[in-house]
Amino acid sequence: MSSVKRSSAQQLRDALEDDIINGRLTPGERLDPEALGREFSVSRTPVREAIQQLVASGLVTVSPKKGTFVARIGIDQLIEMFEVMAELEGMCGRLAARRISEEELAALREALARCEAAAEAGDTDEYYYENETFHDCIYTASHNGFLAQEARQLKQRLKPYRRLQLQVRQRMGGSLAEHRKIVAAIEQGEAELAEQSLREHVLIQGERFSDFIASVKKLDASATRLDPSHDRTRA
């Protein structure tokens, strides 16, 4: 399997990445290398390495002589990133409509079914998860591994902020309808339609920015002063 023995730096990187993506570490929060070293029983060197990698992937920023913090993405850049995300998703859909295999199509239908089930059950968390699987199926079906990788990476980078979005329950119904339309387009090999549908599917969430921006600003403000309640040094 994928080698079970990974370097401390890699493990730490994954752990921090997961913490950031899943909101256990919020944007603006400070990361103390020494504290992290104590927590994971390693020296500052691999901690530093892990942080460097997170900086490279855009999840962390480090200000010399001031400290390292979970990256705070400005609203303007956030919009820009959504714009690119929509394009990448659209491209995945366009390619998938042309290249998808039978197995992949089956997996896509399965993912759609799971989304429908979650929506019917009103389980927003479950829907959020299955929604990811759905989109991931399309990435894979694009048969462009590099594109899929880029899409996943950007999505990860946006994740700390996305979780504020779909909370709106009404959005689930609309999202589901769009999913069906997307699947239909891919099934029939209508590349342009699939692209446009997916692009809009992503952008619609961006257009709900009225509510969204408010949430972000609020989160920005609360995280401005380094919230000590999230201190990871405490056991």
Add this chain to the structure above:
Amino acid sequence: MSSVKRSSAQQLRDALEDDIINGRLTPGERLDPEALGREFSVSRTPVREAIQQLVASGLVTVSPKKGTFVARIGIDQLIEMFEVMAELEGMCGRLAARRISEEELAALREALARCEAAAEAGDTDEYYYENETFHDCIYTASHNGFLAQEARQLKQRLKPYRRLQLQVRQRMGGSLAEHRKIVAAIEQGEAELAEQSLREHVLIQGERFSDFIASVKKLDASATRLDPSHDRTRA
């Protein structure tokens, strides 16, 4: 200005990046941290840091216990990356057609003029350089800084391989005609046309892959055995 005092690791990173992009270090070539340390009069720590960053940006790969090497991109992935590059360029064009400012349009026309001059003079190197400026103008004019950054980064990553392309002199004329078409589309705000023109402009180079692939394979083969003639440790 942009702080003149940068860390050794950053300087080294930039130096190596430049070496790789401009072909002084060829794909597959080994990078010896100790030798680099001696050359730049620093310890292995900042060297390692620089290498880590290059790994993150995809220009270098490191195999544990075997060594670190300039990244070798397989032909299949190379094609995938060109596909994405074309999409990003197209997106830049589409956005630029809607958002470009007068100043930016002037700069774009200027860049086109320089391309024309270089082409008329038959100076391929100059054309290569001005061609970059031209495309960079479009990135900027997209008014999406994140998109522009991603496009530049991907272009950098492809650069070590792109230099094998435009060598064909005949391509300059065709390229120039496409440039004019692109500028015209942007001038008139025809977003879709600008997008399609740019996408094809990039992909055409990919379709010339018949010749291209041969060159890459040749380069791949010659770099397979770690060529000692490129050893940087020698003064």
Add this chain to the structure above:
DNA sequence: AGGCGAGCTGATGTATACATCAATAGACCT
């Protein structure tokens, strides 16, 4: 009392020494 400056503090950046482990080459056994 308010502003300014020197020293302190705490953060990142760097150097060096050690640990670890896979690839390799050598010798031994068959």
Add this chain to the structure above:
DNA sequence: AGGTCTATTGATGTATACATCAGCTCGCCT
């Protein structure tokens, strides 16, 4: 002679100590 096991080697990975430097505080001067 061929294959296998083992010891060496050389590479990355990690630990620790030191250097450096900006921000902050405390105290002095005006």
